[in-house]
Amino acid sequence: MSNKLNFKAQLAAFRANAPEYVEDSYFFFDWFCQEKALKIKSKLLMTKAEKVMSKLGLNPEEHYVFLKNNCPAVGKLYDSFSICRVDNGDVVIWCAPALGYDSSYGKAEMWDFRTKDENGNPKSTIANSWKELTHTI
Numbered sequence: 001m002s003n004k005l006n007f008k009a010q011l012a013a014f015r016a017n018a019p020e021y022v023e024d025s026y027f028f029f030d031w032f033c034q035e036k037a038l039k040i041k042s043k044l045l046m047t048k049a050e051k052v053m054s055k056l057g058l059n060p061e062e063h064y065v066f067l068k069n070n071c072p073a074v075g076k077l078y079d080s081f082s083i084c085r086v087d088n089g090d091v092v093i094w095c096a097p098a099l100g101y102d103s104s105y106g107k108a109e110m111w112d113f114r115t116k117d118e119n120g121n122p123k124s125t126i127a128n129s130w131k132e133l134t135h136t137i
Contacts, residue, residue, distance in 0.1 A: 006086050007053060007060040014046045031069035032077055041079050042067060048097050048130065049081045052110070055137050056093065062086055076100040094122075097130040108133035 005013065005020060013021040021027065025035075026042035033041070049065045052058075067081050078100030083093040095110040108130045115123040127133035 005064060007049070007058075007063050007065055007083070010064060011046065011050060011060065014042070027065060027067050029066040029068050032071040033069045038069075041069065045079055045081045045097070048095070049083065051134060052081075052093060052095055052137070053083060055134065056112075058083060058092070063092070070096070070100065072101050075102045075105060095133075097133075110137065 010021070010027060012018070014027070021042075022039075025031075026038045027046070028038050028042065031038060045067050046065070053060055053063065062085065063083050064086055065081050065083055067079065070078050070080055072078070078096055078098055080094060080096040082091045083095075084091050090113070092113050093110065094113070095108075097108050099105060099107050099109055104126070106129070108127045110125045110133060112123040112125070117123065125133060125136055127136055
């Protein structure tokens with residue numbers, strides 16, 4: 001995972017298919033799928049991360065993204081991305097465009113760690129689809 005590049009630089013590397021993108025496992029931190037699937041998954045997730053960053057007004061020079069392919073105990077593999085602060089690495093947004101858990105399969109979920117509920121948990125938004133989620137945020 002590259003935390004040397006901010007999201008602006010990551011996006012430029014992604015669009016140019018630059019070595020920083022390819023050699024850094026397409027910005028994946030962890031995966032359970034075949035390595036040959038990472039590039040395709042990354043294309044989908046990077047554009048979705050760009051949309052979330054834009055909708056939430058996050059500065060691409062102050063944040064970076066890492067991608068993850070998740071393996072739930074009960075369900076199917078699914079992908080997520082985390083948006084982190086460059087200065088300290090803290091995750092500010094976690095998002096799964098389509099969950100793989102049996103109980104919520106296909107639903108989109110986003111956690112906003114900048115906003116906490118009365119119990120100190122991050123604000124969670126769950127929607128029936130990615131499109132619905134992006135209209136909600």
